[in-house]
Amino acid sequence: MTDGRCTLCGETYTKQGMTRHLRSCTQDHVDAGDRPTFHLSIGDAYRTDYWMHVEIEQETTLAALDEFLRDIWLECCGHMSSFTIDDVEYVKPYTEEESMLGFGVERRDMDISLGELLEGGLEFTHEYDFGTTTELSLRVADLGYGDTGDEGLQDHGYGAIRVLARNEPPEIKCETCGAPATSVCTEHLYRQESEAWLCEDCTAAHECDDHLFLPVVNSPRVGVCGYTG
Ligand SMILES: [Zn+2]
Ligand SMILES: [Zn+2]
Ligand SMILES: [Zn+2]
Ligand SMILES: [Zn+2]
Incomplete structure (x- = not known):
């Protein structure tokens, strides 16, 4: 916590x-x-x-x-x-x-x-x-x-x-490489699959469409619907 x-x-x-x-x-x-x-x-x-x-x-x-x-x-x-x-x-x-x-x-x-x-x-x-x-x-x-x-x-x-x-903002790690996560793939998060939380580099390499990404922000609504902070 x-x-x-x-x-x-x-x-x-x-x-x-x-x-x-x-x-x-x-x-x-x-x-x-x-x-x-x-x-x-x-x-x-x-x-x-x-x-x-x-x-x-x-x-x-x-x-x-x-x-x-x-x-x-x-x-x-x-x-x-x-x-x-x-x-x-x-x-x-x-x-x-x-x-x-x-x-x-x-x-x-x-x-x-x-x-x-x-x-x-x-x-x-x-x-x-x-x-x-x-x-x-x-x-x-x-x-x-x-x-x-x-x-x-x-x-x-x-x-x-x-x-x-x-x-304080929770430390969320990139599920691919362990660096600090900067974005979340809403499709992967919704399907409860790993590699939903991603750093900048791994976001660029991620298979899903750009419009499915949301920024990591200090809010309980991070990654939900279209919430950008
Ligand atoms: Zn005080
Ligand atoms: Zn990464
Ligand atoms: Zn995805
Ligand atoms: Zn909404």
Whole structure:
């Protein structure tokens, strides 16, 4: 599993150690503001090398958190997405018809604030793309107060949020020669064959068409659909 870097102090910690570290590091580095925040621990449900911690204002909407996750990790071609919280699905885009398609699960709009839904310790999930799905696990690791100064929460146009820590890029080796991989053949990856992850030289020599290659990027969606980072 990859280590990650704390954006507040620049130190690296293990995935397990980071939650504990952030509890003290946020106290040392953050002028507690007056905006109630959640500290979320987020990771890919299966590709456990990809994880991060964010601080997000409680009045931010689920739609904004979804937008943030798309920006930093997920967006390839505007697929649908959903959060599942306490057996309710919050989907985007949401339509009246959509609410009927939940097969017994209640479906709602994402236009609702985190503060109305989340509490300390709560775990929930996010899915992007209902075909080649990327599934994230989220947990409310802590609650706090933030500010929006230079070092605090940044308004991304859709909500006040900032990254507290993020995994270092995993070392993925070329499956042909062992050099660092720079691209992935989506066809070989899909067929679960070896020689999907390749260095520059081995990419040039690889049998598949150029359009099947995607760049290796630090995201749980690397190699999926048309994701290029
Ligand atoms: Zn730190
Ligand atoms: Zn796509
Ligand atoms: Zn190689
Ligand atoms: Zn291939």
